[in-house]
Structure formats: C-alpha cells, structure tokens
Amino acid sequence: MTHLAEVLAIESACLAGVTDEAKLTSWRCRVVEELMKPRSPYALALRQTGDVADRADFLDQWCGLIEEAVNRLLRANATAGTSRSVTHATGDDVDPHTTSVMILAALHGGSALSQVAQDPWPLNAALDLALAPLCSGRGRQPR
Numbered sequence: 001m002t003h004l005a006e007v008l009a010i011e012s013a014c015l016a017g018v019t020d021e022a023k024l025t026s027w028r029c030r031v032v033e034e035l036m037k038p039r040s041p042y043a044l045a046l047r048q049t050g051d052v053a054d055r056a057d058f059l060d061q062w063c064g065l066i067e068e069a070v071n072r073l074l075r076a077n078a079t080a081g082t083s084r085s086v087t088h089a090t091g092d093d094v095d096p097h098t099t100s101v102m103i104l105a106a107l108h109g110g111s112a113l114s115q116v117a118q119d120p121w122p123l124n125a126a127l128d129l130a131l132a133p134l135c136s137g138r139g140r141q142p143r
Contacts, residue, residue, distance in 0.1 A: 003041040003042075003044040003045040004045050004050075004054060004055070004058040006041040006045075007041050007042055007045045007058070007062070008058065008061055008062060008065070010041075011062055011065050012065055014027055014030065015027065015065045015066060015068065015069040016068075016069075018069040018072065018073065019072055019073070019076055020073070020076055021073070021134070021135055024069070024073060024131070024134060024135070025135075027069075028127055028131065031107065032120055032123055032124060032127070035107065035110075035111040035114065035115075035123060036111075036114060036115075036120050036123070038115065042111075043111065043115065045058065046107070046108055046111055046112075059104065059108075062104060063097075063100050063101060063104050064100075066100040066103050066104060067096050067097055067099075067100035070094075070096040070099050070100055070103075070134065071096045073134050074094060074096065074134075094133045094134070099130070099133055099134065102129075102130040103127070103130045103131065105126075105130070106123075106126035106127045106129065106130035106131075107123070107126075107127070109126060110122050110123035110124070110125070110126030110127060111123050113126075
C-alpha cells in the first residue's frame, strides 16, 4: 500500500467518527502527532515527490473526507440548537468546501514549517486559524 492510500484509509475511518468538537480536537491531535514524525505515512504523503496526478487525486480525496466531516459538524450544531452563528471573518456562513481546503492547506503548509523548525507550534497555529469557524476555542492547542 502506498503512503497516499494508507493515509486515505486511516483518514476515511478517523474522519467518519468526527461528529462533534471534542472528536475534531482528537482528530487534530492525532494528525499533528503523525505529521511531526518525519517517516510517518502522513509526512511522506505530503512531500512533493511522485506523480503529480496521483498527489492531486490524493489531496482531492482527503479534502473530500474533511468536507464530509465539516458538513457533519455543521449539521450537528444546527440539530443541537446551537444558536452560535458560525461565520468566516468576512461574515459569510461557513462553506464546507472552503473550510476543508483551508484545513488541508493548514495541514500541508503548517507541517512543512513544523518539520523545518522541529516544533509543532507552526502546524498548531495554522490549524487554529483553519478550524476556528468550527470551534468554540476550547480545543485550541497550547503554545
């Protein structure tokens, strides 16, 4: 199994379980831990090596899995009667696709910075911003 397929298999199972903010926080912690290991399938999958079409397909599929989780979180908030208005900085309602792209970009860019610095802080900072439309702030990572 390639690193790309391995990550998609793991993420498919893990993201399917993300139904609330606590589970999102748990997912986030696990992914950060994986991305900080230079030889983990996650770190290897995000490297700029291999076939461009395969990498693009991998990122598109991972983004789709994240988008499904974002949709579940938004539906759960609506069902729970959470009147807290979740909006982007522009004031627009949260768009699941845009949010999933932001999360994937934070994972990709944040992990690159964190690998160079050998410190998870840049990755956590990027994820704080990307996940902000979905979180109340309780799940933020310590600096």
